[in-house]
Amino acid sequence: MPAETQAQQTAIDHLEHLNQALDSGLFVHVREMLHHMAPADIAHILESSPPKTRQILWQLVDHAHSGEILEELGEDMKDQLISLMSPTHLAKVTAGMDTDDLAYVLRSLPDSLYRQVLQSMSVQDRTRVEQALSYPDDTAGSLMNTDTVTIRPDVNIDVVLRYLRQRGELPKATDTLYVVDHQDCLLGGVTLAQLLTYSSSTGIISIMNRQLESIPVTMTDSEVAKLFERHDWLSAPVVDDKGKLLGRITIDDVVDVIREDAEHSLMGMAGMDDAEDTFGPVLKSAGRRSLWLSLNLLTALLAASVSNLFEGTLEKFATVAILMTIVPSMGGVAGNQTLVLVIRGIALGHLGQRNTRWLIVKELLIGVLNGLLWAGLIFIAVWLWKHDVTLGLLIAGAMLVNLTAAGLAGAVIPILLKKLHIDPALAGGMVLTTVTDVVGLFAFLGLATLFLGH
Amino acid sequence: MPAETQAQQTAIDHLEHLNQALDSGLFVHVREMLHHMAPADIAHILESSPPKTRQILWQLVDHAHSGEILEELGEDMKDQLISLMSPTHLAKVTAGMDTDDLAYVLRSLPDSLYRQVLQSMSVQDRTRVEQALSYPDDTAGSLMNTDTVTIRPDVNIDVVLRYLRQRGELPKATDTLYVVDHQDCLLGGVTLAQLLTYSSSTGIISIMNRQLESIPVTMTDSEVAKLFERHDWLSAPVVDDKGKLLGRITIDDVVDVIREDAEHSLMGMAGMDDAEDTFGPVLKSAGRRSLWLSLNLLTALLAASVSNLFEGTLEKFATVAILMTIVPSMGGVAGNQTLVLVIRGIALGHLGQRNTRWLIVKELLIGVLNGLLWAGLIFIAVWLWKHDVTLGLLIAGAMLVNLTAAGLAGAVIPILLKKLHIDPALAGGMVLTTVTDVVGLFAFLGLATLFLGH
Known part of the structure; x- marks a missing residue:
């Protein structure tokens, strides 16, 4: 696609030019190039650079923009660069940041530095950020900004227009003004589009959306993202348990949550x-x-100790040893397919009490069907290769057992893990592989021991 | 989290109630319940239901809303439900749809049905959709809507306000009006916020954003999503190669692309x-x-045929057979970690010519480090278990070789696949496992054959 090539070309071109300038030691030139780039593009280049280049680039970046650049970076990178900055520099940089990003930066600081940065801030910024820090990470509270524009219900559009012209620039991504009462309780919302299309004598109370859905400040950020996706929101008000307006969440922060x-x-x-x-x-x-490799080593040793139980059989029949990896491998792949499907279903909120049972039965059935199909094929393959009908039947039997177990395990494991409050995306694969390895080896080596004689 | 439980509860409650009503045959009651639900929520319930329930629910849904519900569904589900509808019903349903969704529905129809639906449409709708269908799937053209609101540069805000009041309701998610010349070429943009905060005598030409970035109609949808994410856009204009305004893309459609x-x-x-x-x-x-399982069977048979080369060794030493799955398993996990990291780097556009080499070297080094670490640990484990120093040294050597190969393969495979225009996310894992299985078995069984004597 020419368009894709073009857009990616620009970013990579920038990088190549910068690298050439860095290699030749033309730091003034690099500083000049960085000065003319958008913060988001500088962030992209920092994320694409090895550690040394990164440090040099960071020192050449215009200090006035470091805050905006930090906002665009991934967490690991943010932490790295923050650790390179002095408290005064940090305080200066953070002054212009959105509340949610500011809270993030402060959360990641060591205690002593945190106090220093907080003290170098203006009173207004400090109050703002201390409130943001009082909400737990990964909740609507940590995601929201406090830059809402509020109006009263008992005025007309003309009054609002005059207020807005006097006020000047609106916070970015403002699509709705919130209507609140004297206690700051949310009554409804009026969109900018409404203000522009209704006659100026229209009363706010007659056009405001009273059904405007608000987000409880304690809702998890993934749940917030689901609501935004389902309702195609651009922004949504955040309220406390008494309905008081605390702030708003905008779609750009939600996109970050979805991506993360x-x-x-x-x-x-x-x-x-x-x-x-x-x-x-x-x-x-x-x-x-x-950590992951050590867990896998334990799994692999467990599988080996299963094989160890059948040492006698393995000693007598080398062919059994040669074929014994096939059944666990097929079980792992089939189980993983079910696992990923169920994990996605959980993530999308599709699984309830009733349809979960249906899904487990469905995946079990697919396991049996797959089992029959691949049992047949592996029988043919082994029979053609080793000219041994008994061995072919044994491995076919083991395949049927393991693929059925894989379908069942792939569906049940993530649901169980979820119930135990363990992240299925993290632990599911390892637990599943353990099951399919152990069942696969037990089935094949067990059948071989029973039927090949001692 | 109480908030999460609450939101999910509602959706699941709906489902449970609906299911109870369905089971008792209270279809009138179900129809009534569906009538009071938002299209997005009905779509969610349809996606969470087994096939039979789904068909019954779809027949009970208010026909006036089926179009909106279709827009919210995943592709597989959309296709299923469309196949249940008559051409006249489809034509009626699609009348109110966004251009992009309408084009999707038509694309998925068989040729004869497609013509029928197109003929039952109004001339205006037909022209609109025929244009949308002329853009390839997965490009900006297929993602855009044609509902832009355009203004001329030579008027002032007052004129625009009067035009908007006369025009009435703006298309959803409109945050910017586009300024065009007489040939419909894009000159810039004015945000709703600007219209509301500047004095009404201000000329459009003096406040319009001339640097407004536009999207070429041929750009891929993933590239569009990257631009939206990087610049926090809510909407962006789409132009042809002559700069003529064709339509706009809104963030809600981009969120769907990111999710997909x-x-x-x-x-x-x-x-x-x-x-x-x-x-x-x-x-x-x-x-x-x-398909996936058949590819895996070939991989597993290839691995078995490697073991087959060392039949003599396996015949003499059952312990070798017992331990031979450990090294391939560790290589698979380590290689997969590198693979996923590099695939993400490619997806985010982080990999250029220069840093790719750096990344391959880094992952190779991690492979060697991991190799040394796990070689040491497996030596200890095998020595404690089997009391055999030689065997411990052999498996340790194989581990070092395989984890080094895994680091290298994990980094190189996705980059090579990308160059060959094969999706690394799809093929990467299978190719990698083949490499780590074959190298792991060759290394361990080969070393065992060399050093354990015949």
Whole structure:
């Protein structure tokens, strides 16, 4: 696609030019180039650079824009760069940030630095951010901004228009003004489009949307994202349990949540942290991945100890050893398909009490069908290869058992994990592989031991 | 979290109530309940229901809302329900749809039905949709709507306000009016917020954003999504290669693209189609998953044929057979971690020519480090278990070789696949497992054959 090539070209061109300038030590030139780039594009280049280049670039960036750049970066990168900055610099940079990003930066600071930064802020900024920090991470409260524009119900559009002209610029992504009473309780909303299309004598009370849905400040951010997606909202008001307007959430922050949730699932399935920085330091990356590998080693040793139970059979029949990896492997792949489907169903909120049972039965049936199909095919393959009907029947039997178990396990494991409050995207794959390895080996080696004689 | 429970409860409550009413045959009651629900919520309930319930529900849905419900559904479900509808019904339903959704529905129809539906439409709708159909799927053209509101540069805000009041309601998610010349070429944009905050005598030409970025109609939808994410846009104008305004893309459609791309990666890694319907029919699901399982069978047979080369060793040493699954398993997990990281890097557009080499070296180094670590640990484990130093050293050597190969393969495979225009998220895992299985078995069985004597 020419369009794609063009857009990606620009970003990569920038990077190549910057790198050439860096290599030649033309730092003034680099500073000049960075000065003319949008914060989002600088963030992109920082994320695409190895650690050393990154540090140099960060020092050459215009200090006035560092806050905006920080807002655009992934968590791991944000933490890295923050650790390079002095408290006064941090306080200066954070002055212009959105409340939610500001709270994030402060949350990630060590205690002493946190106090220093807070003290170097203006009283207004400090109050604003201290409130934001009082809401738990990953809730609507931590996602919202307090920059709502509110109006009273008993005025007409003309009054609102005069107020807005006097007020000047609206906060970015404002599509709705919130109508509140004297206690700041949310009564409804009026869109900018309504203000522009109704006659100026219209009373706010007669056009405001009283059914405007509001988000409880304690709702989880994933739940907020689902509501935005389902209702195609651009922004939504956030209220406390008494209906008092606290702030608003805008779609751009929700898009970040959707992206993070998606990356969390994708990276989590491979046992990685979604904050993992592609160009992060080698030792840190290696360390982080060890937990997953150590769990896998335990699984692999467990599988080996199952094989160990059938040492006698393995000693006598080398062919059994040669074929014994096939059944666990097929079980792993089939089970993983079911697992991913069910994890997605949970994430989308599709699974209730009644349809869960239906889904488990469905996946079990698919397991049996797959089992019959692949049992037949593996029988033919082994018979053609090893000219041994008994061995073919044994591996076919084991295949049927394991693929049925895989269908059942793939459906039941994520549902059980969810009930135990363990993230299925993170733990599901490992638990599943353990089941399909153990069942697969038990079935094949067990059948071989029973029927091949001692 | 109480908030999450509450929101999910509502959806599941609805479902339970509906199911009870369906079971008791109270169809009038079900129809009444559906009548009071938002289209997005009905879509959610349809997606959460097994096939039979789904068909009954669809027949009970208010025909006036079927179009809106269709817009909210996943592709697989959309196709299922469309196949249940008559051409006249389809034509009626599609009359009120957004251009992009309408084009989708028509694209999925068989040729004869397509003509019938098109003929039952009004001339205006037909022209509109025929244009939308002329753009390839997965491009900005297929994503855009033609409901732009345009103004001329040579008027002032007062004129625009009078025009808007006369015009009435604005298309949903309108945040910007587009300024065009007599040839409909895009000159810039004026936001609703600007219209509300500037004095009414201000000329459009003096406040319009001339730097407004526009999207070429041929750009891929993933590229469009990246631009929206990076710049926090709510909407963006779409132009042809001469700069003529063709339509606009809104963030709600972009959110769907982001969600679909994410699901595509997640489901693709397990060899599933992202359109896969969680509650779809058993036979169809089983069939769809077979391709992946057949590829895996070939991989497993290839691995078995590697073991077969070392039949002599396996015959003499059953312990080798017992331990031989450990090294491939560790290689698979370690390689998959690198693979997922690199696939994400490619998806985010982070990988250029220069940093790719850096990344491959980094992942190779992590492979060596991991290799040394797990070689040490497996040596200890095997030594404690089997009291055999030689065997411990052999498996440790194989582990080092395979984890190094896994790091290298995990980084190189997705980059190579991308160059060959094969989706790395889809094919990467299978290719990687083949490499780590074959290298792992070759290394361990090869070393065992060399050093354990014949």
